[in-house]
Amino acid sequence: MGSDQSTLPAGAPGSNLRSQRDEEIPYTQYSISKPIDTHSPRQSPRPQKPQRPVTKQDKDGTPKHEIVVVADGQVLIKDPDPELTKLNTIPVFFPILRGSLNIPAGSKETEILDKLDHKQVLQLSLRYQDHLRQLSEAVAFDQNALCIRIKEIDHTIHVLNNTLLERQKKYGKFVEQFGRVTETLSTLKKIQKAMDDIVPRMDILNSLLPESEQLESFSYRSSRPASRP
Amino acid sequence: MASNKGVANWNQETKARLNDKITSNVNDVGSLLRQIIRGSKSPDFLAQAAKNFASQESYIHNSHETMRKMDLIRSQLEFQITTQLGGCKKRLNSIVLVNGGL
Numbered sequence: 395m396g397s398d399q400s401t402l403p404a405g406a407p408g409s410n411l412r413s414q415r416d417e418e419i420p421y422t423q424y425s426i427s428k429p430i431d432t433h434s435p436r437q438s439p440r441p442q443k444p445q446r447p448v449t450k451q452d453k454d455g456t457p458k459h460e461i462v463v464v465a466d467g468q469v470l471i472k473d474p475d476p477e478l479t480k481l482n483t484i485p486v487f488f489p490i491l492r493g494s495l496n497i498p499a500g501s502k503e504t505e506i507l508d509k510l511d512h513k514q515v516l517q518l519s520l521r522y523q524d525h526l527r528q529l530s531e532a533v534a535f536d537q538n539a540l541c542i543r544i545k546e547i548d549h550t551i552h553v554l555n556n557t558l559l560e561r562q563k564k565y566g567k568f569v570e571q572f573g574r575v576t577e578t579l580s581t582l583k584k585i586q587k588a589m590d591d592i593v594p595r596m597d598i599l600n601s602l603l604p605e606s607e608q609l610e611s612f613s614y615r616s617s618r619p620a621s622r623p
Numbered sequence: 624m625a626s627n628k629g630v631a632n633w634n635q636e637t638k639a640r641l642n643d644k645i646t647s648n649v650n651d652v653g654s655l656l657r658q659i660i661r662g663s664k665s666p667d668f669l670a671q672a673a674k675n676f677a678s679q680e681s682y683i684h685n686s687h688e689t690m691r692k693m694d695l696i697r698s699q700l701e702f703q704i705t706t707q708l709g710g711c712k713k714r715l716n717s718i719v720l721v722n723g724g725l
Contacts, residue, residue, distance in 0.1 A: 519655065523663040530665030537672035541679050548682045555689045558696045565703050572707050572714075579714060582721045 473479060600608055660666065 519659050523659045526660065526663035526665045530663065530668040534668040534672040537676050541675050544679045544682050544686075548686045551686045551689050551693075555693050555696075558693055558700075562696050562700055565700060569703055569707050572711065575714060575718075579717055579721065583717070586721060586724050
């Protein structure tokens, strides 16, 4: 009996189920979904040409999956496994300590003499030294700029303070003048009150005098022709 | 037995030698790094920058004191303005009245 597609796991070649895992995890397709029948290694669930019409294996699938599922055994075997070919295109290089590669004891003699290439280490350390120097120069530059700025701000604050002091002195003079004005005003008011008090009494006294010695009524609004030019 | 002891001695010898080698390696790495850091003069620059910044402390203190004085002056001015100048209109009016009365 053939494999029932709905009971296969999601990543298996013949199943119509798709899971997010298949698409989101690259390079694991070969390990997740090993082809069950290997007559064609191309029989992977990965949709290479998603618009291809489905084969007879998908007749059991739900209509929802028909668009996604492509089990086309008609693809030419140009590229058996893209991941493997990609891995094979990476050039072969040795680690820094070549002796850490192989565990088998046969090759140990050659690697005992394998030391670090001092020129490369020297260049690496020189580069690191240069990097540290640049970092420290940047930091020192910023700090110096901040110092200058602080001095500028201090100078500005002092200038403003002097301006405020001058303004305060001016206002002090104004306040003093205001004080004098107020004092004069109060004196004038007292005078007016006193006059208001005195004038009716003078009128009474005047009226008590006999007709011959009566003065004219007192008024301080009289015109003073002598003062006019 | 004797060979066992000999082997044991040789093992300890190799261990001791490995120990020394490792110690010397670690020391070399340490001195190499020290040379790198000293050679890049970065601690010198950073120390100089820190000293400069610390000397600004006096400026900052002065600025702080000055700003406090400025705040006092400002509050005094505000008081003066609101009380004295606020009453100047009233005084103008009373002056006019007194003049009219006299």
